[in-house]
Amino acid sequence: MADMKVAAYICQGCGLGERLDTAALASVAKKEGKAAIVKEHAFLCNADGIKMIRDDIANEAVTHVMIGACSRRAKTEAFGFTDVCVSRANLREGVIWSQPETDEARETTQEMAEDYIRMGCAEVKKMTLPQGDPAAVTDRTLLVVGGGVSGMTAALEASKAGYKVVLVEKSGALGGWAAKLHKRTPGKSPFKEPQETPVAEMAAAIEADANIKVYLNAITSKTGGAPGRFEIEISTESGATVVEKAGAIIQATGFELYDANKLPELGYGQSANVVDQAGLEALAKAAKGSPIKRPSDGGEVKTVVFVQCAGQRDDSGKHLPYCSGSCCLTSVKQAMYFKESNPDIDTVVIYSDLRMPGNGEDFYRSGQEKGVIFTKGNVSSVEAAGNQCKVNFHDVILNDQTAIDNADLVVLATGQVPNSGVDIDTKLKAEIAAAGGDNSLMEAYSASQVEGAVQPISVLNLTYRQGPDMPQLKYGFTDSHFICFPYETRRTGIYSAGPVRRPMDMVQAMEDATGAAMKAIQAIENAGLGRAAHPRSGDLSYPIFRKEGCTQCKRCTVECPFGAIDEDEQRFPLFNQARCRRCGTCMGACPVRVISFENYSVETVGAQLKAVDVPDEFSEKPRILILACENDAYPALDMAAMNRNVYSAFVRVIPVRCLGSVNTIWINDALSNGYDGIMMMGCKHGDDYQCHFVKGSELANVRMSKIGDTLKNMSLEEERVSTFEVAITDIERVPQLINDYAALIQKIGMSPMKGF
Amino acid sequence: MSENYRNNFLKEVEERVEEGHWVKMCMQCGVCAGSCPLGPHWAHPPQEIFMMIRAGKREEVLTSDSMWMCTSCYNCVVRCPRKLPITHIMHGLANLAYRLGLSPKNQTTQKFASMFWNNLAQTGRVNELKLSLGMYFKDGFAQGIKNAMAMQSVGLGMVKAKRLNPMELFGGHGIKDKSGFHAMLKKAREIEDRRKNFA
Secondary structure (H helix, E strand, C coil): CCCCCEEEEEECCCCHHHHCCHHHHHHHHHHCCCCCEEEEECCCCCHHHHHHHHHHHHHCCCCEEEEEECCCCCCCCCCCCCCCEEEEEECHHHHHCCCCCCCCCHHHHHHHHHHHHHHHHHHHHCCCCCCCCCCCCCCCEEEEECCEHHHHHHHHHHHHCCCEEEEECCCCCCEHHHHHCCCECCCCCCCCCCECCCHHHHHHHHHHCCCEEEECCEEEEEEECCCCCEEEEEEECCCCEEEEEECEEEECCCEEECCHHHCHHHCECCECCEEEHHHHHHHHHHHCCCCCECCCCCCECCEEEEECCCCCCCCCCCCCCCCCCCHHHHHHHHHHHHHHHCCCCEEEEEECCCCCCCCHHHHHHHHHHCCCEEEEEEEEEEEEECCEEEEEEEECCCCEEEEEEEECEEEECCCEEECCCCCCCHHHHHHHHHHCCCCHHHHHHHHHHCCCCCCCCCCCCECCCCCCCCCECCCCCECCECCCECCECCCCCEEECHHHCCCCCHHHHHHHHHHHHHHHHHHHHHHHHCCCCCCCCCCCCCCEECHHHCCCCCHHHHHCCCCCEEECCCCCEEECHHHCCCCCHHHHHCCCCCEECCCCCHHHHHHHHHHCCCCCCCCCCCCEEEEEECCCHHHHHHHHHHCCCCCCCCEEEEEECCHHHCCHHHHHHHHHCCCCEEEEEECCCCCCCCCCCCCHHHHHHHHHHCCHHHHHHCCCCHHHEEEEECCCCCCCHHHHHHHHHHHHHHHHCCCCCCCC | CCCCCCCHHHHHHHHHCCCHHHHHHCCCCCHHHHHCCCHHHCCCCHHHHHHHHHCCCHHHHHCCCHHHHCCCCCHHHHHCCCCCCHHHHHHHHHHHHHHCCCCCCCCHHHHHHHHHHHHHHHHCCCCHHHHHHHHHHHHCHHHHHHHHHHCHHHHHHHHHCCCCCHHHHCCCCCCCCHHHHHHHHHHHHHHHHHHHCCC
16 A cells, blocks of 8 residues: 555546636645645547556556546546556536536536545545456366257357367257257248258267267266366266366256146147147158158048147246247148148148247248148137047137137147256245245245155256256246346356247257357356456456455355355355456445455445535535446436436435445445435346346345334434436436435435534 | 138139139238228128138128128228238129129129129120119119109219210110120130139
8 A cells, every 4th residue: 555646637628627616626636635646637538638647657656546537437448547546536427417507506516526536536545456366267168068959059159169168968869859850940041941950960060070079978967166167077877977177158958848748628648649849740750751640540631730829828827927939930830741741731720929030920921821721719628539639719810619620630839948957046936925925835845845855957066055056037947138138147157048048949049059159258268367257347356355354144155146155164255256247246245344346345435435525414415325336327327417417416426336236334334424315226126137237236125125223223214225226228217316316305304413 | 610720712712712812821910900991891801801711611701791891992902011912802702702692682882893894794885874873773763763863963963064975875885896895705704714613
């Protein structure tokens, strides 16, 4: 700390010079910020301004730079000094663009700017330069679990990019689900005819690829380590165990069809002539191009009925609630098997909504041209009668309760059930449901805990403290954010691809696997450089843990959304930096505050909020602290300012990495320093979360719901600490939230905690 | 019942109805039904007619008056996302029903269409006076007088403006080569019957 030298630079460009008294700001930086060098510049981000800063770093041994200019989200390249600590006082978006340009507002605008200078100086002094992980290593090998089309695609793509691949397949041959198909739905223009599956071609390519090592009849019996240095025990059927190392993992374990035995009302199990889609593929494969025969007696097939959404899109809670997004394509393809052998065979597809993703509409049209009859209806039952079946259904278009007699074959389009292994959150989900009054999950969980109960089989067998498989979000599919970051799971460096991630067809699975391979390669490279993966890509800082102060409360290990923290033999937390996403949720969780980052810590934020000048109780100038998530809320505030959406001059905004990183000490400190209110702005949480760190905003919300007692002890109103869900698009709403909250604070009055 | 949702009737329609091969391409979106200005007056909008064909409801389709309600505004054709020539199919279906003698009796559009055709086929020209009087009197003599009286001023106005010649009532004029014209129609009918499999 002895050689720390702080320099503060204040920009006068973009109207800052006209709207603010920059000389006064400079004097604040000098006197209160204790900056050794303070300079104003008319245009700080131009070549001249940058040169000035660079020269000071080179000649004056400046180690810490405070830049009072635009938002930290702007001019990141110009001000992206990597050799010094940098803090940014947001004078442009945070002050002049979000305050009215009037003479009356001049005083409060200036006060705001001065506070941000104080905060910037206070923050930068608590920062140290991230050194990166000196022990960072990486193995440029990708482990792919699952040898279906997704897994093979990932392996081949990674190999093409120059990475070694270890491919583990449970069965005795590559191909997975696709190997069971007679033909596949088209993946190439003109999307009119079923095509040969790519299995043989891909398996041959893998065989010929020296970069890809394949283990057949093998499972991953133990997976430990972290991105860059995973160690995987592969157990083969013969009982031998091999250890392989990998930098990243792709889980492409695919799906099983929903069990048609659960659909006796649709005739499954009642007649051999009722099959699921896999059953029909088997018949088609066995027929080897000759006409498919009726299973019950080998008779000629004249009429085939396809029942879509069998046991899917079910709202009764008995079957799958979701659409599998691929079965309509498959039924059209299977109807074509029959039309190909004899166009006079009647093929009827009874659908509720025909969903043809990708170029499926062309395929649908092709099916229509071939004379496949499509009818919108709901099948109520299938009755077996001799060698034929009667399909009872409601024709929705004609509003007609009707039936197709004499169907020789009925094909049930049951959906995809992901092979995602163990649901590690069963107990947690059961507890949440029980708290909401629903005990069914808890009963199921208790039943599974009885000795001898059938246990789900883990896929990855992770040695992570938080469980052997990846967390699941809904319906057993592995967790990932569908829109914002589809490939990212909650286990850094482990990606899921294909139908284990969400229901999909082969075209999508191949695209998905390619994307996952690219993400995995990124993870491998990032691990080697000691850098974070999404969303703080490139971040070199990582949690530093002061073991002496730790009370072994385990909150950090439990709450880390990414399973980055294990426990060592002495039950202290064991941080795996390469697994860490740098959200700071552990830092927010730690009751004794022994976890920090080099450039983001309890001190960097604590110093900022304490640096703010809080006017006395009679000034009529309340102070509201905003802790804003840097992913959504802070950009929303910036964009609101760009639109000149004005908000209260009494707020002081501190960006945080995630609301999950907010330590309650900050709340205590702010309240005892006389702040009148605290707004915490984070992302939407719940099943359709938008939190970039998945659980951060949810955890923050839970923690803050318990802060009422603290407030009561301080004789303060509960409204003084409020959490808000903010989306990045809320550029109108955020200023409104602030103004409403400021009005509320005005109403309940100033905090009595000032001046102590 | 056993012919339900089989291709038989669809195949007949493809064979015997103008543009009938388009029926299988309907994707049941219902835009035609929603676009038809006469929609509320149809027993079955085009979407349903197409589905009924695919469901094998031959009698119901051919005895329906629905396709006779089409006024050829082409709104559905313009809007159909699958580019079905719906108007043409409707007329084709009406024609098939008429040829098979299944079309509803006393359906106004059908009556007018027959009158128009018979009128035209005689002389090669439409005799407007005879055609309109024929329409007036289609529901009996008394109703015909009433209709004619109601339209009296229009008729007189047209006579005055030389748009209507009362003498046309007695024969009227036609094209030059009537027998050639009739031979041509006969031949066309023969070709059509062969193509559409009418005996």
